[in-house]
Every structure is written in C-alpha cells, then in structure tokens.
Amino acid sequence: MDKIRFGIVGTGTIAHRFARAVKNTQGALLAAVASRTEEGARAFAEEFDIPQSFAGYEAMAQSDCIDAAYIAVPHSAHITCSMLMMNGGKHVLCEKPMAVNAREAEMMFQCAEKNNVLLTEAMWARLVPGTLKMLGLVSEGALGEILGVEGKFCYTMDEDEMNHHVFKPENGGGSLLDVGCYGLNFAQWYLGDEIEDISAQANFYNGTDCHTCVLLKYKSGAIADISSATLLRKPNEGFIYGTKGYARLERFYAPQEIVLNIRGEDEKRIPVPYAGNGFEEQIEHFCACVNEGLRESPVITHAHTMKIISLTDSIRKIISLEYPQDLV
Numbered sequence: 001m002d003k004i005r006f007g008i009v010g011t012g013t014i015a016h017r018f019a020r021a022v023k024n025t026q027g028a029l030l031a032a033v034a035s036r037t038e039e040g041a042r043a044f045a046e047e048f049d050i051p052q053s054f055a056g057y058e059a060m061a062q063s064d065c066i067d068a069a070y071i072a073v074p075h076s077a078h079i080t081c082s083m084l085m086m087n088g089g090k091h092v093l094c095e096k097p098m099a100v101n102a103r104e105a106e107m108m109f110q111c112a113e114k115n116n117v118l119l120t121e122a123m124w125a126r127l128v129p130g131t132l133k134m135l136g137l138v139s140e141g142a143l144g145e146i147l148g149v150e151g152k153f154c155y156t157m158d159e160d161e162m163n164h165h166v167f168k169p170e171n172g173g174g175s176l177l178d179v180g181c182y183g184l185n186f187a188q189w190y191l192g193d194e195i196e197d198i199s200a201q202a203n204f205y206n207g208t209d210c211h212t213c214v215l216l217k218y219k220s221g222a223i224a225d226i227s228s229a230t231l232l233r234k235p236n237e238g239f240i241y242g243t244k245g246y247a248r249l250e251r252f253y254a255p256q257e258i259v260l261n262i263r264g265e266d267e268k269r270i271p272v273p274y275a276g277n278g279f280e281e282q283i284e285h286f287c288a289c290v291n292e293g294l295r296e297s298p299v300i301t302h303a304h305t306m307k308i309i310s311l312t313d314s315i316r317k318i319i320s321l322e323y324p325q326d327l328v
Helices: 013-022 038-048 058-062 075-087 102-115 129-139 175-191 280-291 302-319
Strands: 004-009 028-035 052-055 068-071 091-095 119-122 146-154 195-205 208-218 223-229 237-242 245-250 257-262 268-271
Touching: 004 013, 004 075, 004 280, 013 028, 013 038, 013 280, 028 038, 028 058, 028 280, 038 052, 052 058, 058 075, 068 075, 075 091, 075 102, 091 280, 102 119, 102 302, 119 280, 129 175, 129 237, 129 245, 129 257, 146 175, 175 208, 175 223, 175 237, 175 302, 195 302, 208 302
Parallel strands: 004 028, 004 068, 028 052, 068 091, 091 119, 146 223
Antiparallel strands: 146 237, 195 208, 208 223, 237 245, 245 257, 257 268
16 A cells, blocks of 8 residues: 655644644655644644745645645635645545535535545544444444434634634634534434434524534434533533443543443443544544545445535524624
C-alpha cells in the first residue's frame, strides 16, 4: 500500500491534532502545509518536520508534492479550499461540517466527481473503536430496540476568546455547526434518518447560536435529544436507551469507555481506547480508500453527509439562524 502524501490547509488547533495523528499512522505522511502567511506555514512545517511550506493555498494545490489535502480552516472557507485542491487533482479530507449548507455540499461533491477524486467529511468519531464497538452492541441487540438517544456537546469560551470565528456568522459560526453536528451524527448512527418531526430552541450571541437544543422524533417512535453550546458548559456525555437497558458514554460521539446497564445484570464497563488522539483511524481509512481507488467512503458516505447538512439547514430555519452563504 502506497503512503498518501498529505498537505495540510491551515495551521490552527485542529491542524496540529491532525499532524500529530499522521505521525502515528502507517498509511500517511506529511508532505506540505499551507497557511495564509509565510511565517505561519514555516513555523508549522518546522514544528512537525514537514518538507514543504506554502504561503497561500494555490501553490500547494498545483504542486505535485501531495496526493491529498486535509482542510482545517474555518467552516466558511471549506468550500473554497476544498474545491481549489480538488481542481488541482488532489483528494480531500475536509473537516466537519464539510459545508455551511447543503447547496455548498452539493457543489463540493460535484467538483469531486468532475475531477475524479475522493472527497470525505472528516467525521473522525464514526471510525474510533468506541463507536464501532457501540454500533456492534446495538446491532447484536444488547440494548434491545432503541427508543431514545441523548447527546450533549457543550463548552464555554474564555473572555479573551470572544473574537473566535465560532462567534462570527460570516464564518458559519455557532454551536450547531461547530459541535451540534456530532450529536446529529450520533442520533443518525443509532436511529437512522427517518425523521418525522423536528423542534428546536436556541439562544444567540453576536448572531450565532450559543446554546441550541434539538428534539428529533423518528417514524419508529424513537426520540433524540441533542444539545450544543459555545457559552455554556454541560457534561459531554450521551445515552442510548433501549428496551433491555441503556448505555452511558462519556464524550458520547467518540467514547473511550462504554458503560452498560442491562436490566437484571450488574453494570459493565467496556474500555475502548483510541490508537492515539482519535484521528488516526480516519486517516488510515481515508488512505485505504485512496489506495483502493474509491471515490466515496463506504462508511462516511456522501448521502450521510448530505443528510446531516440538510438537517442542520432545517434546524437553522426553525431557530432563525441565517448565514451570508445562504443568501447567494
């Protein structure tokens, strides 16, 4: 299997996490990094011993030193940077949410098809051992019929971070897109996508949703309760409720321990640690897809990505959250 040469677009926190994870994989290597400034790109390259750095993204897109690009810029720039790389013939692993709205996502998938490259949303949590184990337990009927799901991903920013892009509508800011997407994915993994009714409430800061609560009613009768926040801390835990019992998951979207409470049995704890920081599995999966000549991940499918982004579009209409990108 050939090692996939990655170029990283962006040099923020998430780019650092990705770079550290690549060092722990067999299928990938860091070949280049691009930033808006020469200083930023050079500093990142030196930190991770990356051979090439680019000031600006165009030069890296046209370079033959990379096979794939990892997009780690604010949400609003995902479409521009992804399409730039794909038009340069590069495969793309794009941070979540892949796009600000469904219209952008459709354009990105069309661009991937036109250039015959792989485009995958970096929903890393779907591929970690804890998620795979929990999906297996549910499939085996360990919890019985699944009737409910709860997931809370809520954090609060410090006072000196209030200029962060998560608080800027023009950047696709807000808790729903930033972390609420984890809860929506979590619900779909265990309840499917036959949603009968959606209700939601939100509080706002600077035109972005800083606390959003969503209820999803499914045709099966199951209900998902999902909340996200950027200015409110809650325990980031989740529950999956079934007719036989329930599972409690710390960091529900990518658990490293599953706590099972089955009726009539003692509580059972199942350790499911990451290989590293949690990104390694998605990197290996993406590299395998490239080497196999796939143009769509069989796990994080285009249809799944589109359904989640369309769902966030619907929720945003309910809570009256609009971005400049919606008006194009």
